[in-house]
Amino acid sequence: MVSVLSGIALLTVSSMSLPSVFWMVSVLSGIALLTVSSMSLPSVFWMVSVLSGIALLTLATFTPAVVPHEYLGPIGWLTRYLVNEWPAILNILMVFTIASHTVEACCAVNTAKNKSIENPARRKWLISVFVFGYFSYRHLLAYKPNKSK
The missing domain is CATH 1.10.1200 (Non-ribosomal Peptide Synthetase Peptidyl Carrier Protein; Chain A)
Structure with a gap:
């Protein structure tokens, strides 16, 4: 197709x-x-939540002046506090986020390979898990391949 x-x-x-x-x-x-039959994405709630969190963390780390703190409620208060008082924490969170998503994506490729998922779908799992993290990886862990005899 x-x-x-x-x-x-x-x-x-x-x-x-x-x-x-x-x-x-x-x-x-x-x-x-x-x-692709072996591919499934997380729910829309998790996709929006993860992408929004990563976008907010990236903006707060690299360009804190453009973050609209006053419109974000309690999260805006927290980001303003971290930007003003603890910018090193934001840098550590950014590095940790990138590192953890990279490790999860590598584990996803290995898991997909062990489940005999073909290479094009494996690449899609890699991208999905790198972007959405655990919320995508758990779908891969739950996937049961068809046993052909």
């Missing part, structure tokens, strides 16, 4: 505007990600 969708994308890209091409590629990438 992925090769057919890629062929359709190649045929239609020449007659489309640039924003349409980006939209189509992202839609086709999402379809390709969801068509």
Whole structure:
């Protein structure tokens, strides 16, 4: 199915505007990600939570002036306190987040390999676990491959 969708994308890209091409590629990438039977993403709640947390941590670490602390409630108070009083803690959290997601992604590749998941799906697991961490990795751990005889 992925090769057919890629062929359709190649045929239609020449007659489309640039924003349409980006939209189509992202839609086709999402379809390709969801068509692999061994691949499942975390719930939308966890995807939004993890991406928001990583974005907030990145902004607070590298460009703290652009973080809208007053609109974030208790989390805004905490980030303002950490930015003003403990910037080293933010740096440590950033390094720890990158390191832990990298280790989880490497473990996910190894787990996918042990479960006999093919290479294209293995790469998707790598990306998913690197971005979403444990909330994606637990789906891989729960995946039971079909036993062919």
